[in-house]
Amino acid sequence: MPPDQLPALTPDACALLDEFTVCLPATAGGQHNHAPSIQMLHRLLAYTGADEPIPERTVRELAGLGPKIPLHRMVFFLHERGLLEPDHDRITATSPSLARLDTDRTDARHHQAIEDKLRRLPDAMADQMRTWVAVRRxxxxxxxxxxxxxxxxRDLHVxxxxxxxxxxxxxxxxxITAAHVTSALAARQGHQARGVHHVLLSVFRALKQERAVFSNPLAGFSLTTPVRLPEPLPSDRLRGLLDRIDSAMGRLAVGLVAVHAIKVTDAARLPLTALDLSHATLRLQLRGQPHTVHLDTLTxxxxxxxLQTRRQQWPVSPNPHLLLTTHSAHHPALPPVSYCALRRAFDQTGITPRQxxxxxxxxxxRHTADPVHLVHLFGINPGTAVRYVHAAHPDKALPAIR
Incomplete structure (x- = not known):
């Protein structure tokens, strides 16, 4: 694949790829002889990122999709930097004693990677987080x-x-007080806020147990306590959204959310069989229940x-999902498209998927005061439907639905 067609990388992944390139031994053909290995690591980092360890099985399965490439340098390179999650089943089957030694070395590399992150913090806070790590261990x-x-x-990264x-x-x-925690969570939404809340809860429980803090600011704190009513987006921000997006998949993903309120995570998991072109419908499973979306002309x-783009680029892809990327089309695990791949289209519009x-x-x-209509149309929870009707019609007092 030409270098200009390879997917973009994060700055950390770019630095890691550059380091790998420098570490490759000199050959008569120069770096040209190592181009397949470099491109292989490039595709791997584009798919997994460079923040967390990569399963060894993923490396070997992805390598099996293309021409045969020697993996020992890439595996060793990732292993030495604590970025490889070894296939312990394979190692144990080879040698139990080697498996124990490999585990000890892996733990040492993980410990060093954690230390590298903690050094970015002031000494006092770094020591407190080391206490948390010790409790977790x-x-x-x-x-x-x-x-x-x-x-x-992963929790430390969050x-x-x-x-x-x-x-x-x-x-x-x-x-840190409850006000600091509330402010930190208010700046985040959805899974991101819940992830931060979960890790902070673990941190302060550990520090309180070890008597490293005087009080736990999350004691009695509930992430769901503040009820935030939805606020509408200005209509001018919704105009011309699709013209800003540079991919057919991105335009379809934005259309599914903007027109039919299909959440990005649900759109990513849509199987190709969910589409019924003869009846212009999509069949989803929402909250464990079947839900049918009737597609409008724009969608x-x-x-x-x-679909025309999909047929041209991946005519024989075994992946059963509707939305595909270069990475998921022929990946051995046949995964759905990643949230990050879809989020790029929304970034081009300047509006988050949630918004x-x-x-x-x-x-x-706004066009109805009936929450049941919203439940049937969007497949949402009845309590959520009531909350949106409250926001659209604050003068109407509707009973809470549990």
Whole structure:
């Protein structure tokens, strides 16, 4: 694949790829002889990112899709940097003693990667987070089975931006109050807010247990306590959205959200069999229940454009999902398209998927005071439907639905 057709990488992934290129041994053909290995790592990092360890099975399965490439340098390179999650079944089958040695080395690399992240924090906060890591590893005052290092690294990656913000304000974790936590969560939405809340809860419980903080600011704190009513987007921001998007898949994804209020995660999981072209419908499973979407003229045009592109680019893809990318079309695991791949289209519009979904539901609620209509039209929870009708018609007092 020509270099200019390879997918874009994050800055961290670019730096890692450059480091790998420099580490390759010199050959008579120069870097040209290593081009397949470099492109292989490029595609791998574009699919997985460079923030967390990559399963060894994913590396080997992805390599099996193309021409035979020697993987030992790439695997060793990722392994040495704590970015490979070894296939322990394969190692154990080869040698149990080697498996134990490999586990010890892997844990040491994970520990070093955690230390590298903690060094970005002031000493006091870094020491507090080391206490949290020790508790997660079962080394606290109340011993328990240790958490996996991979999970600890992921949790640290989730909460590190919040910790960095607090440290820039001159705070350490003993000075954090419920107001600080509320402010940090208010700046995030959905799964991101829940992830930060979950990790902060773990951090402060561990520190309180180890008597490293005076109080737990999350005691009695509920993420669902503040009820935020949806607010409509200005109509001028909704004009010309599709003209800003440079891919047929992106335009279809935005159309499904903006017109039919299909959430991005649900759109990503849509199987090709969900589409019924003869009746112009999509069949989904929402909240465990079947839901049928009747496609309008605009969405049908977007769908036709995308299906034509799909047939041209991936005519024999085994992936059963409707939406495909270069990475998912022939991936051995046949995964749905990633959230990040769809989010790019929304970034081009300047509106988040959540905002667009909320605006569509709220716009429909303005035309009706019946939450049952919203439930049937969008397949949403009855309580959510009542909340949107309340926002659209604050003068109408509707009973809460549990």
């Amino acid at each position: 079962g080394q606290g005052r109340r011993p328990h089975p240790p958490a996996d290092f991979t999970r600890i690294r 909460v590190l931006p919040v910790l960095s913000g607090w440290s820039r304000d001159g705070l350490d974790l003993r000075e 049908r045009h977007l769908l036709d454009d995308y 667009m979904w909320s605006d569509r539901v709220l716009d429909e609620a």
